[in-house]
Amino acid sequence: MHAPVPGHVPADRVFAFNIYGDPRLTEDVQASYQSLHRDAxxxxxxxxxxxxxMITRYEHIFDIVxxxxxxxxxxxQIPRIENPPVFIPLSLDPPTNLPYRQALMPHFSPKAVSAMEPKLRAFAADFIDEVLARGxxxxxxxxxxxxxxxxxMELMGMPLDRLRDFRALADDYFKARTNEEIGALGERIIGLMTELVELRQKEPADDLISKMIEFQVDxxxxxxxxxxxxxxxxxxxxMDTVTNVASYTYRHLAQDDALQARLAADASLIPRFVEEGIRSFGVINTPRLVVKDCERFGVQFREGDMVLCVLPLGSRDDRRFENSAEFDIDRQALTHLTFxxxxxxxxGHNLARMEIRILTEEWIKRIPRFSLKPGLRHHSRVGTVIAIESLPIQWPV
Structure with a gap:
């Protein structure tokens, strides 16, 4: 349903696009988003x-965020909902968000993340070895x-035997549209987190939840x-972000035999592959609420307007990245907007990079050549968080 267009929006700025299922979005979600650079x-x-x-260019997104x-x-939330939840520190503006970020930052620093590498490598190896013989x-x-x-879940001290339940709950939350759905699922997640907090208050452990209980704020x-x-x-x-970036990146890799061969022959290329995957296959579109009238880039924004910064498009802006639609691990490193x-x-950007790097190192050692299973479509959930639902692949055994 079309909402009335506010009076301050000129007709030549109106372009109907449904972030939750526009027909212009194809299996190649991030690439098909780029049609907006051409058509809108x-x-x-x-x-x-x-x-x-909707904000689609790197420089504009960079300014607004x-x-x-x-x-x-x-x-x-888009559309706006009544009594929106408070996401700390995500939905707090500076300086209110700073004490919470400062409390968390040491636990996601390069040093802290590097200490996790042996555990990450063991997880990756185990999961790949489970499927290796199946082909x-x-x-x-x-x-x-x-x-x-x-x-x-290991970092947080969550029970690993509930992995699939927790993952399904997060997926349901991102699919929710109505106030009732969002509220009910949010309450379930908060309930689970409260159970874990109460457990760690009684039985502290060497995990992040136990450390967070001891946080000092101001x-x-x-x-x-x-x-x-x-x-x-x-x-x-x-539960969601790294899963989605890695899945879209591997969807590309499964169709690029030459790149597979390069990575198998030279593992030192893997960090560049990871960074190009993160740039090319961003999955977050981040909303903002206009709280004070302003003009930006020749556009009048009015208090109460909702604004969606399409981060994947900012990272594929051809004004910022030469041949931006191409997956090129040799491109000059430039700051993208995926994070x-x-x-x-x-x-979590340090952890995300390390996770995809270690996964790729362990994958390529065991499965240097693989491809998409033919004849199958790859459906995605789109919206403020983009997710591919399934990616069947095969390899010789």
């Missing part, structure tokens, strides 16, 4: 899903939905509600 205004207003702006005076993260697997379900999620102990909200955000991020930027740069 650089900044346009879609009257669908309650009406919202840093301008918290005008573009706030306090509402992050086929569903990469999403057998590898990508298990490896990074297991790493996250010189005071963290409150239970704050802790629940932080764990909620980390649960959703840990956003500014005060809400993803805290």
């Amino acid at each position: 205004p650089e900044i346009f207003y879609s009257p669908l899903n309650g009406g919202h702006w 840093k301008d918290y005076e005008h573009f706030s993260v306090r509402e992050m 086929e697997c569903d990469f999403v379900h057998d590898i990508a939905a298990r490896f990074p999620v297991s790493v996250f 010189g005071r102990p963290i409150a239970l509600g704050e802790l629940q909200s932080m764990l909620f955000v980390m649960f959703l991020g840990g 956003s930027s500014g005060p809400h740069l993803c805290l």
